Amino acid sequence: MIKSEEKITTTQAIVIVTNFILATGILTLPRTSVEKVKTPDVWITVILGGLIMIIAAIIMVKLSQQYPGKTFYQYSQEILGIWIGRFLSILIICYFITVSGFQVRSMAEVTNFFLLESTPLWAITMPFMWIGLYLVFGGINTIARMFEIIFPITLFFFILVLFMSFKLFEIDNLRPVLGDGITPVLKGIPATILAYTGPEIMLLLVAFMQQPSKAVKVVIIGTVIPMIFYVFLVVMVIGALSIEGVVVRTWPSIDLIRSFEMSGLIFERYESILLVIWIMQIFASFVISYYAASLGLAQLFRIKFNKIGFILLPIIYIIAMSSNNINELFKLGNMIGNSMWFLFLGLPLFLLLFTKLRGAKS
Amino acid sequence: MWKTIASFLPDWLIIIQSLIIFLIPYFIWRFFIYIRERANIATIKQESENSQENTCNFTGNLNSDLKFIKKEIGHNSDVHFREFNIGNTGIHAVIIFIEGLSDKDLIDKYIMKSLMIDFSNENISAFMTEEGFNNIIKQQVLSISDVTNTQNLNDLVMKVLQGSTALYIDGSADVFILGTTKGKTRSIEEPISEALVRGPRVGFTEKLSENTAILRQQGNIKSLSFIKFQVGKRGNKDLVVAYIKDLANPDLIHEIEKRIKKIDIDYLPESGYVEQLIEDNYLSIFPQLQSTERPDRVISALMEGRVAILLDGTPFALIAPVTFSMLLQSPEDYYERWIPSTLIRLLRFLAAFIALLVPALYISFISFQPGLIPTKLAISIVGSREGVPFTVLLEALIMEVSIEILREAGLRLPKPIGPAMGIVGGLIIGEAAVNAGIVSPIMVIVVALTAISSFAIPEYNAGISLRVLRFMAMFCAAIFGLYGVILFCLFLCSHLVKLKSFGIPYASPAVPFNLNDWKDFIIRVPLMMMKRRPKMMKTKNSIRQK
Numbered sequence: 001m002i003k004s005e006e007k008i009t010t011t012q013a014i015v016i017v018t019n020f021i022l023a024t025g026i027l028t029l030p031r032t033s034v035e036k037v038k039t040p041d042v043w044i045t046v047i048l049g050g051l052i053m054i055i056a057a058i059i060m061v062k063l064s065q066q067y068p069g070k071t072f073y074q075y076s077q078e079i080l081g082i083w084i085g086r087f088l089s090i091l092i093i094c095y096f097i098t099v100s101g102f103q104v105r106s107m108a109e110v111t112n113f114f115l116l117e118s119t120p121l122w123a124i125t126m127p128f129m130w131i132g133l134y135l136v137f138g139g140i141n142t143i144a145r146m147f148e149i150i151f152p153i154t155l156f157f158f159i160l161v162l163f164m165s166f167k168l169f170e171i172d173n174l175r176p177v178l179g180d181g182i183t184p185v186l187k188g189i190p191a192t193i194l195a196y197t198g199p200e201i202m203l204l205l206v207a208f209m210q211q212p213s214k215a216v217k218v219v220i221i222g223t224v225i226p227m228i229f230y231v232f233l234v235v236m237v238i239g240a241l242s243i244e245g246v247v248v249r250t251w252p253s254i255d256l257i258r259s260f261e262m263s264g265l266i267f268e269r270y271e272s273i274l275l276v277i278w279i280m281q282i283f284a285s286f287v288i289s290y291y292a293a294s295l296g297l298a299q300l301f302r303i304k305f306n307k308i309g310f311i312l313l314p315i316i317y318i319i320a321m322s323s324n325n326i327n328e329l330f331k332l333g334n335m336i337g338n339s340m341w342f343l344f345l346g347l348p349l350f351l352l353l354f355t356k357l358r359g360a361k362s
Numbered sequence: 363m364w365k366t367i368a369s370f371l372p373d374w375l376i377i378i379q380s381l382i383i384f385l386i387p388y389f390i391w392r393f394f395i396y397i398r399e400r401a402n403i404a405t406i407k408q409e410s411e412n413s414q415e416n417t418c419n420f421t422g423n424l425n426s427d428l429k430f431i432k433k434e435i436g437h438n439s440d441v442h443f444r445e446f447n448i449g450n451t452g453i454h455a456v457i458i459f460i461e462g463l464s465d466k467d468l469i470d471k472y473i474m475k476s477l478m479i480d481f482s483n484e485n486i487s488a489f490m491t492e493e494g495f496n497n498i499i500k501q502q503v504l505s506i507s508d509v510t511n512t513q514n515l516n517d518l519v520m521k522v523l524q525g526s527t528a529l530y531i532d533g534s535a536d537v538f539i540l541g542t543t544k545g546k547t548r549s550i551e552e553p554i555s556e557a558l559v560r561g562p563r564v565g566f567t568e569k570l571s572e573n574t575a576i577l578r579q580q581g582n583i584k585s586l587s588f589i590k591f592q593v594g595k596r597g598n599k600d601l602v603v604a605y606i607k608d609l610a611n612p613d614l615i616h617e618i619e620k621r622i623k624k625i626d627i628d629y630l631p632e633s634g635y636v637e638q639l640i641e642d643n644y645l646s647i648f649p650q651l652q653s654t655e656r657p658d659r660v661i662s663a664l665m666e667g668r669v670a671i672l673l674d675g676t677p678f679a680l681i682a683p684v685t686f687s688m689l690l691q692s693p694e695d696y697y698e699r700w701i702p703s704t705l706i707r708l709l710r711f712l713a714a715f716i717a718l719l720v721p722a723l724y725i726s727f728i729s730f731q732p733g734l735i736p737t738k739l740a741i742s743i744v745g746s747r748e749g750v751p752f753t754v755l756l757e758a759l760i761m762e763v764s765i766e767i768l769r770e771a772g773l774r775l776p777k778p779i780g781p782a783m784g785i786v787g788g789l790i791i792g793e794a795a796v797n798a799g800i801v802s803p804i805m806v807i808v809v810a811l812t813a814i815s816s817f818a819i820p821e822y823n824a825g826i827s828l829r830v831l832r833f834m835a836m837f838c839a840a841i842f843g844l845y846g847v848i849l850f851c852l853f854l855c856s857h858l859v860k861l862k863s864f865g866i867p868y869a870s871p872a873v874p875f876n877l878n879d880w881k882d883f884i885i886r887v888p889l890m891m892m893k894r895r896p897k898m899m900k901t902k903n904s905i906r907q908k
Contacts, residue, residue, distance in 0.1 A: 009874060009875075011874075011875055012874060012875075111845055115730070115731070115843060115844060115845050116730070116842065116843060116845055119842070122379045122383075124842075124845065125383075126379075126382070126383050126386075127842075127849050128849065129383060130383075130386070130387050131849060131852050131853045131856060133387055134387075134853070134856050134857075134860075135856040135859075135860075137860075138856070138859065138860040142856075142859050142860050144874070145859040145867060145869060145873040145874055146855060146856060146859045146873075148872075148873035148874065148875050149855050149859065149869070149872065149873055150855075263736060264736075265736075266735070266736075267734055267735060267736075268733075268734065268735065268736045268737065269733060269734055272731050272733075272734050272844055273734070276844050276845070276847075276848045279845065279848050280848060280851075280852065283852055306391075310384060310387065310388050310391070311384075313380075313383050313384050313387070314380035314381065314383055314384045315380075317376075317379065317380040317383050318372050318376060318377070318380050321372060321373075321376045321379070321380075322372060
């Protein structure tokens with residue numbers, strides 16, 4: 001048998017990072033960021049948020065590169081001893097479980113709201129999660145191949161649909177640039193971080209890469225692609241709906257697509273198409289965080305990977321269903337965004353410095 | 363304090379749901395593991411049973427050995443025993459052959475005549491030893507090319523039943539097996555299942571030796587290698603694995619050999635048996651080996667570093683490993699110029715999409731998301747459905763199932779009746795069903811379009827799997843609408859990326875992404891740009907042209 005590499009290529013790593021980032025943020029980023037910034041300069045905030053994330057990601061990559069072939073779950077025990085390492089790993093596993101629960105729930109909410117109005121949430125969620133489980137069983141290589149299918153399709157359709165909304169665009173909605181100075185721009189940065197959850201997968205992914213030395217390139221490209229896309233999205237949404245219009249809408253991106261019709265084509269309205277494509281994107285995010293959590297538990301407790309997959313299924317489901325309404329869901333999202341500061345900026349930086357210092361000592 | 367904790371605990375309904383979400387896939391998983399284990403146990407049992415084999419050697423005494431042989435195959439009316447004396451030496455001998463399977467002309471002229479008449483006295487001096495006698499017979503008397511020896515009864519019986527002639531000379535336990543096979547074959551014809559407008563009009567036949575000869579004729583390829591295997595425990599058959607020695611990846615050949623050796627079955631009537639016994643995942647709906655009647659197709663696959671498996675008794679050769687894109691390609695894509703071939707390929711991908719998803723999309727648009735399609739179209743569809751008593755799913759099922767029945771019926775009809783049935787089935791029933799108000803006219807259009815599209819897929823078995831999947835897609839669409847269709851696509855893609863054919867990802871070259879291999883995927887670039895063999899095959903020598 002021709003042995004297929006158990007490792008993933010650089011392109012695949014980029015696609016994984018990008019796919020992980022582009023998820024719920026597509027629908028909520030314009031509103032959450034505008035709520036905080038309140039000026040048309042949101043696009044600068046989005047760029048700054050992306051840059052911060054790139055820096056955090058580079059730190060995580062540098063940390064992982066110190067321990068070639070090992071995931072965070074393995075090397076954290078080496079750095080800080082078994083118990084602290086395990087504790088940190090469990091924190092990160094919890095993070096990934098929460099993220100996947102969050103993705104599932106927001107998918108279910110949006111689907112319930114726009115596509116299947118009277119269908120109960122559990123009916124929407126269950127088949128989705130089962131397919132995710134089926135894919136997760138295939139391992140990182142299969143997931144990477146799947147993402148390579150999803151990525152071009154979704155990006156193509158998103159950009160196509162955004163371009164179609166161009167006739168609603170009014171440049172006046174984006175003026176003035178920096179009218180209130182830089183302060184509101186900086187205030188909005190924490191709100192954008194949730195939209196950038198994704199590069200933290202590098203804590204595990206570097207171990208699976210064929211060329212771990214290119215990991216920095218991976219995170220930069222993998223984060224810049226969604227960053228450009230987000231800027232484009234925010235500019236289009238604000239340009240069409242204006243600041244006041246964005247704040248009052250729950251899903252401004254969908255409302256943008258809803259507000260125009262194209263006659264003479266096979267389809268007249270595009271929000272359902274956008275949603276369907278978005279579901280694929282959410283599926284990608286869900287699967288990779290699900291995989292990250294199961295891999296962590298499997299490596300920590302030396303349980304078979306398949307069994308962990310099954311055990312996590314009800315846990316993720318309960319977390320997904322723990323929010324009673326959409327506002328609680330958004331709160332959960334904010335919590336995820338806030339925890340990122342500690343888990344994926346502070347902690348890796350600390351560990352990296354610790355490793356370097358210890359290396360210098362010995 | 364308990365209240366605050368309790369407010370964070372999930373509802374009992376959610377706990378039950380979370381149990382369901384765990385149990386259903388878990389039982390499905392256990393079920394598949396159970397099936398797989400059962401299959402493994404069965405093969406292990408068979409292996410232990412078939413270990414003993416009777417070895418019965420000849421003694422050299424003609425009379426007693428002949429009794430043995432007659433006991434084994436003498437009861438058959440088509441087995442002939444001809445006893446005679448060699449020349450005028452008085453040595454007793456017998457030839458055994460099968461009527462119709464052996465070339466009687468050859469036996470009369472070059473075996474019997476040589477042994478009985480041409481055998482002159484001058485050689486008698488050399489008869490001193492047994493070995494010398496046999497050598498003389500082999501080297502001076504028998505004027506045919508294919509002569510082997512055996513001392514084993516089973517071997518003899520096997521060879522004779524294949525059309526060889528056995529020559530037993532009294533006093534020697536070494537029996538000659540003379541290659542006189544002349545089986546019934548048909549002439550070489552154009553393959554019916556894979557007709558081309560442009561391309562060689564040669565197809566394989568049912569005879570293995572002829573098929574390998576056809577492959578040799580495809581050009582003087584020095585390193586074209588054939589390895590022969592014997593398959594089938596009761597009905598023994600030859601199987602040849604063909605590959606190009608300095609191209610094919612040795613790991614691949616090794617794996618294929620290993621899987622063929624594992625085949626442990628009574629009899630293999632057709633290469634479809636081999637296909638099902640050596641494929642990677644028998645639970646998958648996709649064909650994991652490609653079957654073809656065209657030698658040119660086999661040779662070009664070999665030139666890409668693939669391996670072909672030919673079985674005696676069938677014109678269908680198998681090509682492994684196979685990827686999904688291969689099932690949408692035709693040899694003509696390479697024989698015609700690149701621009702038309704590229705467009706035709708795009709057309710086939712579109713046809714595959716239509717055959718798979720259009721009925722499902724129709725169902726989901728009509729019954730879930732009518733707002734998506736242009737208002738006028740939606741109104742006209744709803745208007746045409748007025749008076750149709752069924753749901754969209756049932757309506758679609760009625761039409762799809764009747765089309766499938768029509769196709770299945772047409773497949774086996776004699777040629778003159780075929781078109782008549784097409785008219786009755788397609789035109790009259792379709793027209794009448796609309797008039798009777800059972801289905802809407804637009805449904806007929808959708809069904810006809812999908813049926814035609816599924817014919818546009820060059821590989822018959824790929825077409826079948828798409829037909830089956832179409833029904834799954836329709837059910838998903840009927841339950842969840844557009845969301846169901848996307849779930850179906852996600853599931854299908856997950857399966858496709860998981861599937862492998864002999865270690866090659868089934869979805870390649872689409873994924874893992876490889877720019878070099880994309881030159882021959884959706885588009886077919888000009889030949890002078892295709893300088894390398896497919897990278898996914900990991901060939902020993904990747905340069906096709908400089």
